[in-house]
Amino acid sequence: MTTILFNKPFNVLSQFTDSGSQGSPRKTLSDFIDLPGVYAAGRLDRDSEGLLILTDDGRLQARIANPRHKLAKTYWAQVEGIPDDRALQALRDGVVLKDGLTRPAKVQRMDEPIGLWPRNPPVRFRKSVPDCWIALTIREGKNRQVRRMTAAVGHPTLRLIRFAVGDWTLEGLAPGQWSYA
Structure with a gap:
């Protein structure tokens, strides 16, 4: 194997x-x-x-x-804005998307990952809109799920990195x- x-x-x-x-x-x-x-x-x-x-x-x-099989997948997402506790709790509870309610996720704000490589092309930077990193663990795999979840709570994903699978x-x-x- x-x-x-x-x-x-x-x-x-x-x-x-x-x-x-x-x-x-x-x-x-x-x-x-x-x-x-x-x-x-x-x-x-x-x-x-x-x-x-x-x-x-x-x-x-x-x-x-x-x-x-509900295998955990952990993502690091750079999102637009700074999610407040209510937005994070909504992700933890599950978010209603067009194709149904997501399973509850584990989520927390995090610092930019240490040793993170630059992206080519870089993520667009806007002086007037802050951004933030979150770690999000899900146990399902709907199409573009993490991006749709963060957008649904008002914080569109700018950069998405899958850090772990199981x-x-x-x-x-x-x-x-x-x-x-």
Whole structure:
């Protein structure tokens, strides 16, 4: 069984080929990983960064990707504004989205992560609007869920990094790097 941890950079697709590109091809996993037979366990949107697990074990892939297993996924989100206690409590209680109520999340404000790499292109900075980092742990995987949750409580996500999936973390992995789990 092969399982690898990959720190997916911003603007990279979570697949090995780019079938939907119009014009110049977009970066894919094949630009970073040359291991036959491994596939992404779950997804991470092109505009999100961070931990992506790849494996050749179908059972492990299903356990990671299928929401019924409720595997915890922790994200670091840079959000617009400074969420107050009421906004954080709303995330903890579950947020109503167009596709239903989210499960309760663990959430807390945090300092900018130590050793955080710069994003290319950088997040837009506005002098008149402060921003803040939060750590958010969810146990489901609705499409673009973290971004939709933070927007629903009035704090749109500016930058999103998946830090952990279950017990696996990004520790020691620079963007574009991978290691065996």
